[in-house]
Amino acid sequence: MGSKMSFDKPDPDNAFITLCREIDYQEGPLSGIPIAIKDNISTAGIQTTCGSKILKGYIPPYDAHVITLIRSAGGAIVGKTNMDEFGMGTTTESSAFGPTTNPVDPTRVPGGSSGGSAAAVASGLVRMALGTDTGGSIRCPASFCGIVGLKPTYGRVSRYGLIAYANSLEQIGPLARNVRDCALLYSCIAGYDPRDGTSLDLPAPTPLRSEIQGKRIGVPAEFFGEGVDPAVASVVQSGIQRLEELGAVIVPCSMPSMRYALAAYYVTSMSEASSNLGRYDGVRYGQAPDTVRSWHDAYSEIRRAGFGEEVRRRILLGSFALSAGYQGKYYAKAQAARQMVRDDFERLFESVDIIAGPTMPTVAFRLGETSDPLSMYLADILTVPANLAGVPALSVPCGTAHGMPVGLQLIGRHFAEDEILAAALAFEEGSA
Numbered sequence: 001m002g003s004k005m006s007f008d009k010p011d012p013d014n015a016f017i018t019l020c021r022e023i024d025y026q027e028g029p030l031s032g033i034p035i036a037i038k039d040n041i042s043t044a045g046i047q048t049t050c051g052s053k054i055l056k057g058y059i060p061p062y063d064a065h066v067i068t069l070i071r072s073a074g075g076a077i078v079g080k081t082n083m084d085e086f087g088m089g090t091t092t093e094s095s096a097f098g099p100t101t102n103p104v105d106p107t108r109v110p111g112g113s114s115g116g117s118a119a120a121v122a123s124g125l126v127r128m129a130l131g132t133d134t135g136g137s138i139r140c141p142a143s144f145c146g147i148v149g150l151k152p153t154y155g156r157v158s159r160y161g162l163i164a165y166a167n168s169l170e171q172i173g174p175l176a177r178n179v180r181d182c183a184l185l186y187s188c189i190a191g192y193d194p195r196d197g198t199s200l201d202l203p204a205p206t207p208l209r210s211e212i213q214g215k216r217i218g219v220p221a222e223f224f225g226e227g228v229d230p231a232v233a234s235v236v237q238s239g240i241q242r243l244e245e246l247g248a249v250i251v252p253c254s255m256p257s258m259r260y261a262l263a264a265y266y267v268t269s270m271s272e273a274s275s276n277l278g279r280y281d282g283v284r285y286g287q288a289p290d291t292v293r294s295w296h297d298a299y300s301e302i303r304r305a306g307f308g309e310e311v312r313r314r315i316l317l318g319s320f321a322l323s324a325g326y327q328g329k330y331y332a333k334a335q336a337a338r339q340m341v342r343d344d345f346e347r348l349f350e351s352v353d354i355i356a357g358p359t360m361p362t363v364a365f366r367l368g369e370t371s372d373p374l375s376m377y378l379a380d381i382l383t384v385p386a387n388l389a390g391v392p393a394l395s396v397p398c399g400t401a402h403g404m405p406v407g408l409q410l411i412g413r414h415f416a417e418d419e420i421l422a423a424a425l426a427f428e429e430g431s432a
C-alpha cells in the first residue's frame with residue numbers, strides 16, 4: 001500500500017536545487033523517512049543537474065539503482081541537493097545554483113562536494129541523505145557539518161545511474177545524524193547490480209553492532225603532518241585516546257605513499273573527468289545557442305557557457321595529462337603512485353584492523369576563503385587515499401575546534417564497512 005506525504009519546508013542554507021512537495025512512499029525499513037538525494041544521482045521524473053548549467057532542465061527517464069532500492073524500502077525522496085558542479089570541489093561553492101551554507105555557522109561552507117546533502121541532514125530538514133565520494137565528498141561535508149558519512153568499498157554500491165565524474169574512484173554512500181541511521185541507509189543501498197560492471201556479489205551487510213574491544217587501530221604519523229590545524233589534530237588525538245579507553249589497541253604507523261596521494265588523485269580524477277564530460281553538447285537541455293553556426297563553433301560556445309570555471313580548468317588539465325607525449329609523464333605516473341597507496345594499505349592491514357586520523361585537516365572554511373584552487377585541492381589530502389585504494393572509510397563527529405565540528409576518520413579493509421560502522425557506533429555511544 002502506498003502512502004503520501006507533503007514536504008514544504010524553508011531551506012535557508014540553499015541545501016536543495018529541487019524540492020518535491022508531494023511524495024509517495026511504500027511500506028518498508030525506510031517507511032516515510034524523508035531522504036535527500038545528491039543532484040548527480042538520476043531520479044526518474046525529477047530534474048537532475050549535477051549543479052551545472054549544462055544539465056539545467058534535464059529530467060532523467062530512469063532511476064539510478066540506489067533510487068530503485070530506496071523507493072522499494074519505503075524511503076520518501078524529498079528532493080535533490082546542491083553540490084559542487086559535477087562533484088568538483090570541497091565547498092559546494094562551485095554550484096551553478098549558488099553556494100550552500102553550513103547550518104552550524106552560515107558564514108562558512110558546508111564542505112563538498114555533497115554539501116547540500118550534509119546541510120539538509122545537519123539542519124534537520126531530512127533524517128538522511130545520499131552523497132557521492134570521489135575524493136572525500138561524503139566525508140568532508142560530514143566532518144564540516146558534524147554528522148556521520150560513509151564512503152563504501154569500491155564495488156559495494158551500484159553506480160548505475162550516477163552521472164560520472166571519475167568512475168574509478170567514486171562511490172555513492174549515506175549521510176545521517178548518527179551511526180545507526182547511516183548504517184540503516186547503507187544496508188538498503190549495498191548489493192550486487194549487474195548493470196554496474198564493477199559491482200560485486202557479496203553477502204548482505206550484517207546487522208549493526210557496537211564493537212571496539214581489542215581492535216588494533218593504526219594511526220599513521222602522516223595524518224598529523226604539515227597543514228593539519230593543531231587544534232583539529234588535538235581534538236582527533238583525544239578522540240583516538242577515547243578509542244583506547246574503550247578497549248582498542250592504538251598502533252602508531254606510517255604511510256609513506258601519502259606524499260604522492262594528492263597528485264595521483266588529481267591527475268587521475270581530472271583525466272577521467274575530461275573524458276566523461278566530453279558527452280555534454282547542450283543540444284537537448286541546458287544552454288542552447290541562439291544562432292545556428294558551424295557545429296564546431298556552437299559546441300565550443302555551449303561548453304564555454306555551460307560549464308563553470310573549475311570544471312573547465314579540470315577538463316583542460318585532464319586532456320593535457322592524457323595527450324600524446326604527456327601520458328607517460330602524468331597519467332601513467334599517477335597510476336604507479338596509486339599502486340603505492342594500495343600497497344601501503346595492504347601492508348598496514350596485515351597488522352591493524354582499522355586506520356584512524358582526522359577526516360579533514362581543518363574545520364569548515366569561511367565562504368570565499370578557498371578561492372585559490374590549489375589551496376582547495378590540498379584540503380583533500382586525508383580523504384583521497386581511501387578512494388585511490390577503494391577501501392571503505394567514514395567520518396564520525398569527534399568534538400569541536402574553533403567552535404566548529406571536527407570529524408574522526410575510520411578507514412577499513414576492503415568490504416569491512418560493518419567493522420568500521422561497529423567501531424564508529426562504539427565511539428559515538430562512548431562519547432555520548
Ligand code: GLN
Nearest residue numbers: 087088089134135136137
Ligand atoms: N574535492 C575533491 C575534488 O574536487 C573530491 C570531490 C568528490 O569526492 N566528488 O575532486
